[in-house]
Amino acid sequence: MRTLFFCLCCLLGTAPATLLAQSPVQKDMSKITLVIHGGAGTITRQNMTPEKEKAYQAALQQALQAGYDVLKKGGASLDAVEAAIHVMEESPLFNAGKGAVFTNEGKNELDASVMDGKTLKAGAVAGVTVVKSPISLARKVMEASEHVMLTGRGAEQFAKEKGLEIVDPSYFHTETRYQQLQNAKKEEKVQLDHSGDKGSLDEGIFTEGNKYGTVGAVALDAYGNLAAGTSTGGMTNKRWNRVGDAPIIGAGTYANNQTCAVSATGHGEYFIRSVVSYDISALMEYKGLSVQQAAEEVVMKKLVQRGGEGGVIALDAKGNLAMPFNSEGMYRGFVKADGKPTVLIYK
Numbered sequence: 001m002r003t004l005f006f007c008l009c010c011l012l013g014t015a016p017a018t019l020l021a022q023s024p025v026q027k028d029m030s031k032i033t034l035v036i037h038g039g040a041g042t043i044t045r046q047n048m049t050p051e052k053e054k055a056y057q058a059a060l061q062q063a064l065q066a067g068y069d070v071l072k073k074g075g076a077s078l079d080a081v082e083a084a085i086h087v088m089e090e091s092p093l094f095n096a097g098k099g100a101v102f103t104n105e106g107k108n109e110l111d112a113s114v115m116d117g118k119t120l121k122a123g124a125v126a127g128v129t130v131v132k133s134p135i136s137l138a139r140k141v142m143e144a145s146e147h148v149m150l151t152g153r154g155a156e157q158f159a160k161e162k163g164l165e166i167v168d169p170s171y172f173h174t175e176t177r178y179q180q181l182q183n184a185k186k187e188e189k190v191q192l193d194h195s196g197d198k199g200s201l202d203e204g205i206f207t208e209g210n211k212y213g214t215v216g217a218v219a220l221d222a223y224g225n226l227a228a229g230t231s232t233g234g235m236t237n238k239r240w241n242r243v244g245d246a247p248i249i250g251a252g253t254y255a256n257n258q259t260c261a262v263s264a265t266g267h268g269e270y271f272i273r274s275v276v277s278y279d280i281s282a283l284m285e286y287k288g289l290s291v292q293q294a295a296e297e298v299v300m301k302k303l304v305q306r307g308g309e310g311g312v313i314a315l316d317a318k319g320n321l322a323m324p325f326n327s328e329g330m331y332r333g334f335v336k337a338d339g340k341p342t343v344l345i346y347k
Contacts, residue, residue, distance in 0.1 A: 027074060027222040031319040034067040034220075035334040036060065036084050038094050039213035040265045040311040043329030043345060056093060057343045060333045063087040064341040067219060072339065077219035077227035077261075078116055078139065085112075085135040085229050088215035092174050094331075095213025097133065100172050100233025102181035108172035110233055111247040112138040113149075117226030117255035117317075124149040124247035129172075130156055132165040135231045138247070140164060149247060177236075184237035214246055216263025218255070218315040226261035226317060228253050228277075234268075244268025250278035257317055259284040260291050265330065266303075266310015274302060280314055291315065295322035 038060055067084035071077070089097025100108040112134035113124035123142025126149065131137045137159050141150050150158055160166060214232035221227075230253045232246040245252035245268035252268070254277035255261035262277035271277075276298055283294035295314045303310070304326050311325025313332060323332045323344075333343035 025223045028224065029072070029074070029222050030337050031220060031224075032068075032071040032222055033315055033319045033321060033334065033336050034064060034071060034080055034084060034217065035313040035315050035321050035323065036063050036067070036088070036215070036217045036332065037263060037265050037311070037313045037323070038063075038088055038215050038331035040325045040327045040330035041309070043327070043331070045346065048345070053345065056331055056345065059088065059091045059093050060331060060343045061341050063215075063217070064333050064335045064343070067217060068335045068339060068341070071219065071221055074222050076223075077221040077225050078114065080219040080221065081114065081217040081227045081229040082135055082139060084217040084219075085215055085231050086133055089133055089135060089231055092176075093213075094215045095233045096215045096231040097233075098172060099174060099177065099213065101177050101213075101236040103234070104181075104185070104237050104239040106178075106181065108169065108177075108233055109238075109241065110134040110172075110231070111243060112229070112231040113247040113249060113253040114138045114142060114229040115227065115249060115253050115255040115261075116142070117228070117257040117261055120256060122148050122249045122253070124249060124253075125155045126151045126243045126247045127241050128152070128155050128159070129169050130166050131159045132167045132171065135229050137164055138229070138231075148249065151243075152241070172233075180236050214244075214252075214265040216246075216253070216265060216313060218261035218263050218313055218321075220261070220315055220317060220319055224257065224317055226255045226257050226315065228255040228261040228263050230263045230265075232265075245271035245276070248272055250275050252277060254278050254281055256281055256285075260294070260314050260316045262295075262312055262314045264310060264312045266325075266327070267308050270303060270306055270308025271310065274298070274306060274308065276303065276312065280312065284316070291320050292322040292324075296324045299324040300326055 067080040070080040092099040115122040216230040259281040311330040335341040
């Protein structure tokens with residue numbers, strides 16, 4: 001049989017190895033996995049009423065379902081990541097899209113990034129104010145331009161040219177977020193999403209403690225490809241067009257089929273300095289650590305030593321996942337091939 005195969009290859013003028021390399025990748029539905037987060041920080045049980053917890057769990061389950069629906073049909077990990085993040089960008093519960101915080105100037109400046117673990121291609125946007133889905137724009141930058149990151153007006157012009165949905169800036173306005181800005185201005189400080197709030201309920205937005213409401217997703221599809229994406233509104237009362245880690249490839253987002261896919265949430269400056277997402281991948285590649293070991297080494301040791309607060313979701317090509325955080329809580333969840341979602345908040 002091997003001789004016959006070799007002769008066939010010779011007749012076709014194709015080397016056996018090349019012919020095998022060109023064969024289609026087989027599906028393996030048993031390992032499909034989606035992991036999401038909706039922010040980490042001081043998420044206290046005292047402030048978490050049953051009503052709040054139910055709302056957050058419902059939103060996270062909806063996001064998991066949206067991404068899982070893609071994966072279970074044999075869809076790409078990139079599509080699953082985008083679908084899951086869409087749900088959270090459209091929910092006022094999270095600091096991304098509709099629920100984004102306000103800058104010192106009273107604007108909502110949105111950042112996002114996405115990365116394809118198969119090709120190592122990436123796309124990112126920062127400081128956009130009229131694009132309904134920043135994660136979709138980040139993906140469009142990756143797929144329809146020669147660049148990795150676009151910012152501000154240029155990114156918005158690109159979005160218009162590529163036919164993405166444009167909205168009036170008022171779409172992102174929520175009264176609770178606006179009041180957070182007023183409180184932050186009185187105290188003359190920059191706040192990380194929900195910091196300083198007392199657990200109020202308004203417009204369906206629940207605020208408590210000091211929470212980083214960035215959203216993100218990582219996915220493994222039936223073809224063994226990983227993808228990661230992150231979307232955020234940044235810091236309340238931020239100035240000078242500050243940009244955090246969410247749109248920075250290697251800091252807030254990273255994906256590589258050979259190691260893992262990572263999305264982070266936390267105090268962005270620390271995550272940028274520590275190159276958190278890539279560091280997890282590097283520990284796996286160069287030290288042979290598991291995804292769990294690598295994620296915990298970075299989040300629970302390195303970040304803590306440097307004073308950084310937050311967490312990550314990470315996933316390897318075998319479907320192993322990690323969700324470490326060094327804060328009191330992190331909105332997070334995952335779903336695997338059995339389609340049964342798991343949503344968690346506290347340690």
